[in-house]
Amino acid sequence: MRATDLGDFRVDRRMLLIALIAMPVGALGAAAAWVLLRLIGLVTNLCFYGRFATDLVAPGGVAHPWYQILLVPVAGGLIVGVMARYGSEKIRGHGMPEAIESILTRGSVVEPKVAVLKPVSAAVSIGTGGPFGAEGPIIMTGGAVGSILAQHLHLTADERKTLLVAGSAAGMAATFNSPLAAILLAVELLLFEWSPRSLVPVCASVAVATIVRAPLLGSGPIFPVDTHGVVPTAGVDALAVVIGVSGALVAVVATWLVYRAEDGFARLPIHWMWWPAIGGLIIGAGGLIEPRALGVGYNVIDDLLTGRATTDLIVGILVVKTLIWSLSLGSGTSGGVLAPIFMIGGALGAAVGLVMPGVFPGFWALLGLAAVVGGVMRSPLTGVVFTLELTQAWSAALPVLIASATAYAISVLALRRSVLTEKIARRGLHLTRDYSTDPLETFFCRDIVHTDPDSIALAQSVPAECVLGPRDTLRHAAYVMAENQLDHVAIVDDDSVVGVVRLSDLLVARRHDLTEATVRDRTLRFMVGRNG
CATH class of the missing domain: 1.10.3080.10 (Clc chloride channel)
Structure with a gap:
């Protein structure tokens, strides 16, 4: 088995392990969604209807005194402000940018107190009339659940990210009974990749959350629409x-x-x-x-x-x-x-x-x-x-x-x-929403290897662990150089040194990608015959 094949095998095993861990995260995410919705219902009933109940109701169902409509949201905003200042500033905002920032800058680490303060502050804000949704807070809360569990395990930052997103997507799926949309939201907004190592655990978490949701919140669509069998023309x-x-x-x-x-x-x-x-x-x-x-x-x-x-x-x-x-x-x-x-x-x-x-x-x-x-x-x-x-x-x-x-x-x-x-x-961060194939994945070492005598001599001086094969991708070559702090790697085929790939050679793939994006040409021309 080649080294790269062994690495892929290890990644697959880790993917399955993270998927297993993501399943209880999904159940906890669904429970968190249920708790948040009940809290919102509790605050709304207390503030606008003067009763102790947790069913999800909306302000405006009956005629309220003008001062109640005007002042209850102010009181809610004041409570949220105090909670943010003396509890955690991370509860400010609508949840998704905060989750993205945690992934980008903090290694997907979320403070445990955020898992408590975020849903409580959201319940206060929404329950006192705030015109907001429960999904942003549940994204942060479910993400906090996944992150906290991951922080207690021996995992990489990427694996913590996967569990954070798994919790976020689970909360979304449980809130709206929308498993497919929750997975797509994870891919389009939070994961910054489309790969089995993250997608499979997120799917596992969302599936569990959707199953757990049924006895808690029901299994039917949130806003069922009768199309009367009509198909748009x-x-x-x-x-x-x-x-x-x-x-x-x-x-x-x-x-x-x-x-x-x-x-x-x-x-x-x-x-x-x-x-x-x-x-x-x-x-x-x-x-x-x-x-x-x-x-x-x-x-x-x-x-x-x-x-x-x-x-x-x-x-x-x-x-x-x-x-x-x-x-x-x-x-x-x-x-x-x-x-x-x-x-x-x-x-x-x-x-x-x-x-x-x-x-x-x-x-x-x-x-x-x-x-x-x-x-x-x-x-x-x-x-x-x-x-x-x-x-x-x-x-x-x-x-x-x-x-x-x-x-x-x-x-x-x-x-x-x-x-x-x-x-x-x-907040000073750069974020791209474009997904494309890494050009380093489309080129192999055999495409750019230097085989002249000087290059072969240079290749023979490279440590054994920095040796690659002709069919290894330039992306793998880049990782090997970065890990070993080298500016070149040896290319060996059938135990024979065939040449070297240098750090500067990686730009070949980038130039090819740039050319495909910027150079315009006509690849098919119609020939019109002329008489005579």
């Missing part, structure tokens, strides 16, 4: 582009508002601990206009996606929810972005759908949801699968894809970064 598919363009515009405006609000709060001459309370005042003011914009709002999303929403509700949610979510999120409070995006996107689609041909109830709201997710999150595949898993409206897959991809394309052209990556960039 080609004309309807074409009109999905209109929803995509509209979704992109909302995504651009909402993202711009979030970071203008963040800049505005940063200029205030007071400590950031007080910012969430000011954000709460914005929320309360919006709640006076449209109380149903407060809280998670799953009931409103359901009304939008099933075609039961009135025009007043559609317009109120589209305007008020967008403003209070964007502006209050900039205050650094605790809460997620997906549920608000679902509501805003659904309202947008329903609004545009007022002048569109009828397909089935909630069809255009369905497309609007996918479009705004694709535009705001820059995760078009996640937006598509999330929409379809939440509603089970699989017959609408093509127009949903068109809407999401259109919004994504315009968002990429209009904004340098998404609502998630902008926050990472502001």
Whole structure:
């Protein structure tokens, strides 16, 4: 067995080991999601209905006194600010950028207290009327569970990352009963790779979380939509582009508002601990206009996606929810972005759908949801699968894809970064969302080996452990050079030294990749004959 084959075998064994560890992480992630949803229900019932209950309800279900709507979010923001200052600043924000930052800069290490403070602060923020979602906090909480377990084991940073993401994806899957979307979210936003060593454990964790969810929260879709057996026509598919363009515009405006609000709060001459309370005042003011914009709002999303929403509700949610979510999120409070995006996107689609041909109830709201997710999150595949898993409206897959991809394309052209990556960039980190094959993987040592006498003499001076074969990739050669702090490696074939590969030779693959990306030529020409 060649050294590289042995290395692959060891990686496969480690992959299976991490997958086994990820399974209880998935169960714990599902339990964390259940606890968070119950906490949100508890705080909402206590603050708005004066009763001790944990069922998930929304503010605005009955007429509340004006001072209650205005002041309860302020009190919630004040509590969150105190928790962040004296507990952990890591609970600030909507969860996903914090998880990404932990992966990028802290070796996927999350403090244990974050696993407690994040869901509690999110429950306070959302339960007191904050227009946020539970998914961002559960991403951080589930990730903390996976990270804490990994920190007690003898693992690499990459393996800790896998377990952190496994916990995050498990929480997402359990919250929305959306295993495929949770896995795609992990790939598009958190893993920074598509490889068996990470994908298999994440899938194992998500599968367990989805199974555990059934007895805790049910096994049906969150927002079931009856398509009445209707399959969208080609004309309807074409009109999905209109929803995509509209979704992109909302995504651009909402993202711009979030970071203008963040800049505005940063200029205030007071400590950031007080910012969430000011954000709460914005929320309360919006709640006076449209109380149903407060809280998670799953009931409103359901009304939008099933075609039961009135025009007043559609317009109120589209305007008020967008403003209070964007502006209050900039205050650094605790809460997620997906549920608000679902509501805003659904309202947008329903609004545009007022002048569109009828397909089935909630069809255009369905497309609007996918479009705004694709535009705001820059995760078009996640937006598509999330929409379809939440509603089970699989017959609408093509127009949903068109809407999401259109919004994504315009968002990429209009904004340098998404609502998630902008926050990472502001912390001085560089983050790319592009996935491509490493050019060093497409070249072998035999393609660039130097075989002249001087090179062979140089190769013979290299230690035995730094010897490679002609079929080893340049990526493997780069790792060997880095590990042994060398600028060249010997190439041996059938126990005979055939030459050497130098560090500078690795640029051959990079130049080839650059050429393919930048050089334009015509590879097929049509010859037109001339008479005479």
